[in-house]
Amino acid sequence: MLRRKAMSQLLFWKEHHAKRAMLVDGARQVGKTHLVREFGRANYQHVVELNFIDNEDARDAVNAAHNARDLFLAISAYADDELVKGETLVFLDEIQQCKEVATKIKFLVDQFDDYDFVLSGSLLGVELKSVRSVPVGYLDSITMYPLDxxxxxxxxxxxxxxxxxxxxxxxxxxxxxxxxxxxxxxxxxxxxxxxxxxxxxxxxxxxxxxxxxxxxxxxxxxxxxxxxxxxxxxxxxxxxxxxxxxxxxxxxxxxxxxxxxxxxxxxxxxxxxxxxxxxxxxxxxxxxxxxxxxxxxxxxxxxxxxxxxxxxxxxxxxxxxxxxxxxxxxxxxxxxxxxxxxxxxxxxxxxxxxxxxxxxxxxxxxxxxxxxxxxxxxxxxxxxxxxxxxxxxxxxxxxxxxxxxxxxxxxxxxxxxxxxxxxxxxxxxxxxxxxxxx
Known part of the structure; x- marks a missing residue:
């Protein structure tokens, strides 16, 4: 496993985030997905991961959600692990394929604050420009680079x-x-x-x-x-x-x-x-x-x-x-x-x-x-x-x-x-x- 400095930023966020999701940004292939998975395995009893490239049905269900309950229901329907309050990381990956989730995430962290949410994706600087409103105050971010x-x-x-x-x-x-x-x-x-x-x-x-x-x-x-x-x-x-x-x-x-x-x-x-x-x-x-x-x-x-x-x-x-x-x-x-x-x-x-x-x-x-x-x-x-x-x-x-x-x-x-x-x-x-x- 490659040791990355961004891990300490994720650990700090876990201890201090208070109703904020985390967005892990960066170019393709810089290790975003691997880092979040390692973070999840080391710090949570359960990790639910949805990849919006691999799982088109999950992407469509999330896009169709009108409110926080619909969105959490869609996530739970396609979850590959248990959703246990206080013990679960929800990892939404490749969100450039499901751009509205960046807007809707504020409803999740507001109403389901017993879970931690991490978003990640590539080309977000390009693709998220078309999103209506990235929720300021509900989303922290880390930009990852190649290994220094x-x-x-x-x-x-x-x-x-x-x-x-x-x-x-x-x-x-x-x-x-x-x-x-x-x-x-x-x-x-x-x-x-x-x-x-x-x-x-x-x-x-x-x-x-x-x-x-x-x-x-x-x-x-x-x-x-x-x-x-x-x-x-x-x-x-x-x-x-x-x-x-x-x-x-x-x-x-x-x-x-x-x-x-x-x-x-x-x-x-x-x-x-x-x-x-x-x-x-x-x-x-x-x-x-x-x-x-x-x-x-x-x-x-x-x-x-x-x-x-x-x-x-x-x-x-x-x-x-x-x-x-x-x-x-x-x-x-x-x-x-x-x-x-x-x-x-x-x-x-x-x-x-x-x-x-x-x-x-x-x-x-x-x-x-x-x-x-x-x-x-x-x-x-x-x-x-x-x-x-x-x-x-x-x-x-x-x-x-x-x-x-x-x-x-x-x-x-x-x-x-x-x-x-x-x-x-x-x-x-x-x-x-x-x-x-x-």
Missing amino acids: FEEYCWANGVPSNVFAEVHEAIEEKREINDAVHRRLTALFHEYLIVGGMPAAVANFVNEHNVQSLRVYQQNIISRYREDISQYTESIRQSRIVRRIYDLIPSELNQQNKRFKVTSVGSGARYVRYQEEFLWLVDAGVALPVYNVDEPRYPLMLAERSNLFKLFLSDIGLLTCMCGMDVVRDLINDRTDINYGSLYENVVAQELKAHGFDLYYFKNNMIGELDFVVEHPRGTVMPIEVKSGKTYTRHSALNKALATENYGMKRGIVLAESNVKTVGQVDYLPVYAVSALNR
Whole structure:
């Protein structure tokens, strides 16, 4: 069983929810269903699960319900376990096929508060837009992502106290223990190939077979492409969304990594294809990093939504789409290859999973900062990502830190290095992005 951080959020909800259901959201294949099942088995005497893809009759019965009693009657009619007050979790899965249940859930938690209700599904950012009213005040939510690097290390048997050493070293501005550093660096290079999709991770941990791993990853990519065809509103939109999705690896391979909308088609403009880009974002399969005019708090006021980099939500899927040659180069630790796009993708993925909104900054006077993120205390932290040995060269970061108007006190460089501090810059091993948390 893969250990997931989201489990602690479910446990907290169980103890404190008070007439609230839980919605577990996230892209397809990130482990939502497995997590809820494990949570149910460990914490309830009875678990009733209805899957609205597998059980069309249950879906129709729930859709036909007019009130809470009708809805609970429909659930009880198709329940595969006993419904016992105070001892039962009701798990409604794949609710994108039964969208009105998200609206009706408030009636259930109001009138049947002796039961706990968890909802889950994929593409909810896309599909729930058409729901009349998601019940604010009756529904808590968790967004799940692929396994982050720390979770990947847990899957490989790394104990939690290893990351305690990482946190302490960063806090104390000293080098991480050499044995720990070498172990985590090796696992990070492996993570660039495997990524964090649970099925792929479980397969690789058991077999360490790259060919088998790629079968799992290619199946996930194929399923995402099928979703695009199934859930987009028209054949035209499906074609454009798939084109954008397939372009992500090559666009990231460009020098500035910014997605050029003209790559979608001759004369294309963002305003015309905005919905298609947002579909991928709402589906959870792509991560946009928006440009800001100035790296000043709050960043959202300076956002330029028509200028962005577009990363995949999982680094393993990106590496798979880049081809087997890239995988071989990573395995051979080739130092003459520029892995910049891969490193930036994994950093974007980690920052997003840890609660950060994603921005970057670029102008002619300063240059480009790979990421700028908000610190909870109302300041902005610039982050540079370096995959090569020349990681101490960062003129844009130096200029930004020297610009008094930006109010930046310190900057971070994530690189193939141990922890060290020079002036206003903290150099951290790239895997230490796992220690940054909003």
